[in-house]
Amino acid sequence: xxxxxxxxxxxxxxxxxxxxxxxxxxxxxxxxxxxxxxxxxxxxxxxxxxxxxxxxxxxxxxxxxxxxxxxxxxxxxxxxxxxxxxxxxxxxxxxxxxxxxxxxxxxxxxxxxxxxxxxxxxxxxxxxxxxxxxxxxxxxxxxxxxxxxxxxxxxxxxxxxxxxxxxxxxxxxxxxxxxxxxxxxxxxxxxxxxxxxxxxxxxxxxxxxxxxxxxxxxxxxxxxxxxxxxxxxxxxxxxxxxxxxxxxxxxxxxxxxxxxxxxxxxxxxxxxxxxxxxxxxxxxxxxxxxxxxxxxxxxxxxxxxxxxxxxxxxxxxxxxxxxxxxxxxxxxxxxxxxxxxxxxxxxxxxxxxxxxxxxxxxxxxxxxxxxxxxxxxxxxxxxxxxxxxxxxxxxxxxxxxxxxxxxxxxxxxx
Ligand code: ATP
Ligand code: MG
Numbered sequence: 001x002x003x004x005x006x007x008x009x010x011x012x013x014x015x016x017x018x019x020x021x022x023x024x025x026x027x028x029x030x031x032x033x034x035x036x037x038x039x040x041x042x043x044x045x046x047x048x049x050x051x052x053x054x055x056x057x058x059x060x061x062x063x064x065x066x067x068x069x070x071x072x073x074x075x076x077x078x079x080x081x082x083x084x085x086x087x088x089x090x091x092x093x094x095x096x097x098x099x100x101x102x103x104x105x106x107x108x109x110x111x112x113x114x115x116x117x118x119x120x121x122x123x124x125x126x127x128x129x130x131x132x133x134x135x136x137x138x139x140x141x142x143x144x145x146x147x148x149x150x151x152x153x154x155x156x157x158x159x160x161x162x163x164x165x166x167x168x169x170x171x172x173x174x175x176x177x178x179x180x181x182x183x184x185x186x187x188x189x190x191x192x193x194x195x196x197x198x199x200x201x202x203x204x205x206x207x208x209x210x211x212x213x214x215x216x217x218x219x220x221x222x223x224x225x226x227x228x229x230x231x232x233x234x235x236x237x238x239x240x241x242x243x244x245x246x247x248x249x250x251x252x253x254x255x256x257x258x259x260x261x262x263x264x265x266x267x268x269x270x271x272x273x274x275x276x277x278x279x280x281x282x283x284x285x286x287x288x289x290x291x292x293x294x295x296x297x298x299x300x301x302x303x304x305x306x307x308x309x310x311x312x313x314x315x316x317x318x319x320x321x322x323x324x325x326x327x328x329x330x331x332x333x334x335x336x337x338x339x340x341x342x343x344x345x346x347x348x349x350x351x352x353x354x355x356x357x358x359x360x361x362x363x364x365x366x367x368x369x370x371x372x373x374x375x376x377x378x379x380x381x382x383x384x385x386x387x388x389x390x391x392x393x394x395x396x397x398x399x400x401x402x403x404x405x406x407x408x409x410x411x412x413x414x
Contacts, residue, residue, distance in 0.1 A: 013120025013128030023320035039155040041106040052078035054087040081114035089136045094274035108135035131296040137289045145287040150218035152291040157207035164315030170230040181263035186255035198230035200249040263289040312373030321354040324374035328381035
């Protein structure tokens, strides 16, 4: 990411997103947003700076320890840079929702978080400031909470699949809450920080295989995805693994956690007095869950999952540019004219094009294009232009052909 000019570190674990990296970040964010919206989750935006008082109510102000960045304002009020938002959303909820008639509620935001990690590392993968999508569900009872959980489970499968990732939902620690409603979504990668154990058949599962109606009972989908063994090291049970997974299907490897969904019941609603009136008039703390996606971590995770010696191989859905247009001879007026024409045609048809009109040698241009990883390259040189063709190549190496200049745009829009 540094070599490709996507990010620059400003201090340990804190990065600026340069134009190329920013485009990818925004594309990922948009996919996450679309899938949250499709699942019936509503977007809002909470601030990065939060009052300490709410965290004192939940008891986490002291528990959170040194990972929390604590700030004092000019009036000596204790504030903090939010590492997560359970307290703030619970406060919003308790001030707005009082009756079972207004449930369920699913809300999310995409906002920067700060965690003063002991060891920020692997660039944006474990940053101190990072972008997270966090959703929160509010339900009347456990059954409702499970429905909300299932919606997020399915939304996550679809979200990661759209980014070309095979994310496996793995049983994760539920802490004192118990039960089975906690899954970490993990991308297998040797460089990952999590130790994981799972059935190899997960790699053949296809989450995008069918449509989904979020009003349906999603339990069968969740059951299918949790039927085989998959667990993070905290939840791993060696005997269960040995008995449930034949040895030739047993994967013990490492992975990158890109999302975490979690049901925690009334942990915060009880402590903070977020109650709702039930149909029978009784008043009870609302049932909650929270659901995170590491939006900025995903940029690195996708690169880990899709690269070669030369650089990044972006899936089209998140690529900063879909097409890299390479002018092999900037001094040649016919070549430059052809390039400019292609650039304006493609751009006006809504295709994201990065035009390399620098004076570098061809070899340097190819290397840059491969490093940046645009899915498609259009190579334009004097010889091709003279006979009316350009070379079209895919970053994966599967396509490499000459095509007539006038058919270029339709290849990307048709
Ligand atoms: P980890 O075990 O990696 O520290 P976590 O359990 O602390 O993660 P959550 O609190 O569940 O993470 O946050 C939701 C998501 O946010 C994670 O699944 C991960 O993708 C992302 N995330 C968490 N911490 C960081 C970080 N320091 N830098 C970048 N992304 C992060
Ligand atoms: Mg953490």
